[in-house]
């Protein structure tokens with residue numbers, strides 16, 4: 001396992017932020033199982049979880065206005081570094097008008113032990129939540145969350161709540177789950193009133 005201090009990295013027209021390697025899940029498709037980076041990035045395993053000053057020093061080297069989007073993502077679940085995310089997102093709001101998104105597993109409430117959706121107010125333009133599966137059993141088999149049974153419902157509740165605080169909310173599933181599960185995932189997404197994005201699974 002190669003480690004580095006890759007706090008930000010470019011993929012396409014986006015700037016991705018890597019704040020933490022913590023995650024309560026062990027998804028069967030997680031890129032972290034296949035290598036040390038994502039889509040040609042430097043290693044995303046962090047030597048240490050960066051403090052605010054180190055993140056700002058990294059981002060000050062970037063032309064933040066030049067990206068289509070800035071995305072909290074990385075080799076871990078961003079809401080595992082929730083306080084740092086909030087601080088960095090608020091700082092970014094003062095630096096650039098570039099839209100900010102988070103890619104999350106949607107388990108923030110279980111990770112942080114409270115209803116966290118209101119704390120996102122004003123910080124994000126978009127949030128992409130990994131739905132991963134059309135039901136609890138399949139979700140647990142694929143995502144393997146340490147919180148067990150309550151995870152799927154907690155993720156759906158978080159998704160429904162965060163719509164009040166973030167303008168663009170989407171669910172994602174990967175295309176390899178197959179047509180039937182995509183169809184049933186669409187029904188779940190419709191029931192929560194959130195659009196579904198079927199993304200191509202590209203193992204790094």
Ligand code: SF4
Nearest residue numbers: 023025026027030105
């Ligand atoms: S939630 Fe994301 S980082 Fe965590 S195991 Fe799943 S794919 Fe990997």
